[in-house]
Amino acid sequence: MEGGRWDILQWLGPDASIRVFNYLDNPADLARAGAVSKSWRKFVISNQFGKRLCMTLCPEISNFTYIQLWKTLSLQYASPSTSMDWQILETAHITYTYFACCFLSCDSDKGCVMTCIGASSTDRSPMEMIQNTLQPTDIVHWIPSYWSSAGQADPNVQESLIYRLESDLYLVNEIRIQPFKAFFQDGHPIYSAKHVRFRMGHSKFNLSELSLLSGKEKSQLTRDDNYVWTYISPEYCMAQESNLQAFKLPRPILCIGGVLKIELLGRVQKQELDGLYYICVSYVQVIGCPLSPLLDVASSTDSTVLEFYPHF
Known part of the structure; x- marks a missing residue:
C-alpha cells in the first residue's frame, strides 16, 4: 500500500x-510506469528495464563499458543516504530510456555524409583514389x-x-555500392567483387588528427589492429553489374565510433592489358541516421563509454 492505495506489484x-x-517495448511506457509512485520508480530502475529494452532493440550497446551522465539528474532525486550503486542504476536508467527513444524515432532512410580514411590498395594515385567513391557519378568533369x-x-x-x-x-x-564499369576498355568490363562484408566500430587513434598523419602513418590506417570492431555483418553476394546495389543489414545497426569498413571479397574480372584481377568501385552510400547530439561515445583501447549530455 502507498498513499492508501493498493499496489498491484x-x-x-x-x-x-x-x-x-x-x-x-516502448520507453514511454517505462517512463509512465516509473511515474506512478516512488515504489514503482524504484522497481523500474532497480530491475534495469531501460537497459533490457535497449539490449532488445540494439544489442550493440553491450559494448559500452559504462555510462557517463554529464549533468547528474540523480542528485535531484537522491537523499543523503542514497548509495552510489543506486545513483549508478538511476543514471543508467535515464540514459538508456533516452537512448531507446532516439533509436525508435530515428529516420534511418537518409544518406550519410562520409569522409575517407583509406583503402587497402590503390592502383593509380591520385586518379583512382578512394575519395572518388563519394561522388554519385562515374564521370566528373x-x-x-x-x-x-x-x-x-x-x-x-x-x-x-x-x-x-x-x-x-x-x-x-543499409549500404549501397556501385561497381565500376570501365567504359573506356574493350567490352566494357565491370570490376566488381564476388562478395562484400561490413565491419563497424571505432578507431584506436584520434581520427580528428587524420590530416596531421604522415604518409607512412596513413598507409597503416587500414590495418585491423588499429580498430575495435563492434559489429561484423554476414557476407553478401555482389552482382557483376554497374548499378547501385543495396545491401540491407539484418536490422538497424548502431555503429559505435563512426568507422565503417567495407570488405570486398574475391575478384571476378581480369584486365585484358596485364592479365591481373582488379576491383573497382565508383560510388558508396550509407543509409541511416545519426542519433541525438545529446549522446556521444568516448573510446580508448580498454573502454567504450556512452556519454549523455541532457538539457535540464
Missing part, C-alpha cells in the same frame, strides 16, 4: 511483475571517377575501403 510479487514489465585496387594474379585477394561516418553514434540501415 505487491500483489503479483517481484517475479511475476518482472515478467509483466518485460513486455513493455569528363574524367572517369572511381577507386581501383592494385592488380592481383590471385582472384581470392580481398580489398577494403574504410570510411568515417558523420557521427560517432550512427544507426546504419
Whole structure:
C-alpha cells in the first residue's frame, strides 16, 4: 500500500511483475510506469528495464563499458543516504530510456555524409583514389571517377575501403555500392567483387588528427589492429553489374565510433592489358541516421563509454 492505495506489484510479487514489465517495448511506457509512485520508480530502475529494452532493440550497446551522465539528474532525486550503486542504476536508467527513444524515432532512410580514411590498395594515385567513391557519378568533369585496387594474379585477394561516418553514434540501415564499369576498355568490363562484408566500430587513434598523419602513418590506417570492431555483418553476394546495389543489414545497426569498413571479397574480372584481377568501385552510400547530439561515445583501447549530455 502507498498513499492508501493498493499496489498491484505487491500483489503479483517481484517475479511475476518482472515478467509483466518485460513486455513493455516502448520507453514511454517505462517512463509512465516509473511515474506512478516512488515504489514503482524504484522497481523500474532497480530491475534495469531501460537497459533490457535497449539490449532488445540494439544489442550493440553491450559494448559500452559504462555510462557517463554529464549533468547528474540523480542528485535531484537522491537523499543523503542514497548509495552510489543506486545513483549508478538511476543514471543508467535515464540514459538508456533516452537512448531507446532516439533509436525508435530515428529516420534511418537518409544518406550519410562520409569522409575517407583509406583503402587497402590503390592502383593509380591520385586518379583512382578512394575519395572518388563519394561522388554519385562515374564521370566528373569528363574524367572517369572511381577507386581501383592494385592488380592481383590471385582472384581470392580481398580489398577494403574504410570510411568515417558523420557521427560517432550512427544507426546504419543499409549500404549501397556501385561497381565500376570501365567504359573506356574493350567490352566494357565491370570490376566488381564476388562478395562484400561490413565491419563497424571505432578507431584506436584520434581520427580528428587524420590530416596531421604522415604518409607512412596513413598507409597503416587500414590495418585491423588499429580498430575495435563492434559489429561484423554476414557476407553478401555482389552482382557483376554497374548499378547501385543495396545491401540491407539484418536490422538497424548502431555503429559505435563512426568507422565503417567495407570488405570486398574475391575478384571476378581480369584486365585484358596485364592479365591481373582488379576491383573497382565508383560510388558508396550509407543509409541511416545519426542519433541525438545529446549522446556521444568516448573510446580508448580498454573502454567504450556512452556519454549523455541532457538539457535540464
